[in-house]
Amino acid sequence: MRALLDVILIVLNLYVWLLIAAAVLSWLVAFNVVNPYNKFVHNVGEFLFRITEPLLAPIRSVIPSLGGIDLSPMILILIIFFLQRVIGLYIYPNVF
Numbered sequence: 001m002r003a004l005l006d007v008i009l010i011v012l013n014l015y016v017w018l019l020i021a022a023a024v025l026s027w028l029v030a031f032n033v034v035n036p037y038n039k040f041v042h043n044v045g046e047f048l049f050r051i052t053e054p055l056l057a058p059i060r061s062v063i064p065s066l067g068g069i070d071l072s073p074m075i076l077i078l079i080i081f082f083l084q085r086v087i088g089l090y091i092y093p094n095v096f
Contacts, residue, residue: 001095005087012080015051019073022048 025045028034034041052073059072 022052023073
Protein backbone atom coordinates (compact mmCIF):
# COMPACT_ATOMS: atom_id res chain seq x y z
CA MET A 1 0.00 0.00 0.00
CA ARG A 2 2.88 2.37 0.69
CA ALA A 3 4.13 1.80 -2.84
CA LEU A 4 0.77 2.99 -4.17
CA LEU A 5 0.94 6.09 -1.97
CA ASP A 6 4.48 6.75 -3.24
CA VAL A 7 3.23 6.57 -6.83
CA ILE A 8 0.37 8.96 -6.00
CA LEU A 9 2.81 11.43 -4.44
CA ILE A 10 5.10 11.22 -7.49
CA VAL A 11 2.17 11.81 -9.87
CA LEU A 12 1.03 14.82 -7.82
CA ASN A 13 4.56 16.23 -7.87
CA LEU A 14 4.82 15.69 -11.64
CA TYR A 15 1.46 17.42 -12.15
CA VAL A 16 2.72 20.47 -10.24
CA TRP A 17 5.65 20.69 -12.66
CA LEU A 18 3.27 20.38 -15.62
CA LEU A 19 1.18 23.24 -14.23
CA ILE A 20 4.29 25.40 -13.87
CA ALA A 21 5.40 24.54 -17.42
CA ALA A 22 1.95 25.42 -18.79
CA ALA A 23 1.97 28.77 -16.98
CA VAL A 24 5.48 29.63 -18.19
CA LEU A 25 4.65 28.62 -21.77
CA SER A 26 1.51 30.77 -21.70
CA TRP A 27 3.60 33.74 -20.56
CA LEU A 28 6.19 33.11 -23.27
CA VAL A 29 3.46 33.00 -25.92
CA ALA A 30 1.73 36.09 -24.51
CA PHE A 31 4.94 38.15 -24.60
CA ASN A 32 5.89 36.87 -28.09
CA VAL A 33 9.06 35.20 -26.87
CA VAL A 34 8.16 31.94 -28.63
CA ASN A 35 6.21 31.52 -31.82
CA PRO A 36 2.93 29.64 -31.19
CA TYR A 37 2.82 28.66 -34.89
CA ASN A 38 6.01 26.63 -34.52
CA LYS A 39 5.00 22.96 -34.72
CA PHE A 40 6.98 21.90 -31.64
CA VAL A 41 5.76 24.79 -29.50
CA HIS A 42 2.21 24.18 -30.67
CA ASN A 43 2.40 20.46 -29.83
CA VAL A 44 3.87 21.12 -26.37
CA GLY A 45 1.26 23.80 -25.68
CA GLU A 46 -1.55 21.54 -26.84
CA PHE A 47 -0.28 18.69 -24.64
CA LEU A 48 0.00 20.94 -21.58
CA PHE A 49 -3.45 22.41 -22.26
CA ARG A 50 -5.07 18.97 -22.54
CA ILE A 51 -3.36 17.74 -19.36
CA THR A 52 -4.02 20.77 -17.16
CA GLU A 53 -7.34 22.16 -18.40
CA PRO A 54 -9.66 19.44 -16.96
CA LEU A 55 -8.65 20.42 -13.42
CA LEU A 56 -8.22 24.15 -14.04
CA ALA A 57 -11.60 24.77 -15.72
CA PRO A 58 -13.73 24.08 -12.60
CA ILE A 59 -11.50 26.36 -10.53
CA ARG A 60 -11.79 29.13 -13.15
CA SER A 61 -15.58 28.84 -13.05
CA VAL A 62 -15.61 29.39 -9.26
CA ILE A 63 -13.10 32.21 -8.77
CA PRO A 64 -13.95 35.69 -10.05
CA SER A 65 -12.16 37.18 -13.04
CA LEU A 66 -9.24 39.42 -12.11
CA GLY A 67 -8.67 40.89 -15.55
CA GLY A 68 -5.66 39.32 -17.23
CA ILE A 69 -4.43 37.45 -14.15
CA ASP A 70 -5.28 33.76 -13.89
CA LEU A 71 -4.91 32.46 -10.34
CA SER A 72 -6.30 28.99 -11.02
CA PRO A 73 -2.87 27.28 -11.45
CA MET A 74 -1.70 28.71 -8.13
CA ILE A 75 -4.88 27.57 -6.38
CA LEU A 76 -4.56 24.09 -7.87
CA ILE A 77 -0.91 23.89 -6.80
CA LEU A 78 -1.92 24.84 -3.24
CA ILE A 79 -4.60 22.12 -3.28
CA ILE A 80 -2.04 19.58 -4.50
CA PHE A 81 0.42 20.63 -1.76
CA PHE A 82 -2.37 20.20 0.80
CA LEU A 83 -3.13 16.70 -0.52
CA GLN A 84 0.55 15.78 -0.39
CA ARG A 85 0.77 16.91 3.24
CA VAL A 86 -2.37 14.99 4.20
CA ILE A 87 -1.05 11.84 2.54
CA GLY A 88 2.43 12.24 4.03
CA LEU A 89 1.41 13.10 7.58
CA TYR A 90 -1.85 11.25 8.18
CA ILE A 91 -2.28 8.41 5.69
CA TYR A 92 1.28 7.19 5.00
CA PRO A 93 2.29 6.50 8.66
CA ASN A 94 -0.88 4.47 9.32
CA VAL A 95 -0.51 2.13 6.34
CA PHE A 96 1.33 -1.16 6.77
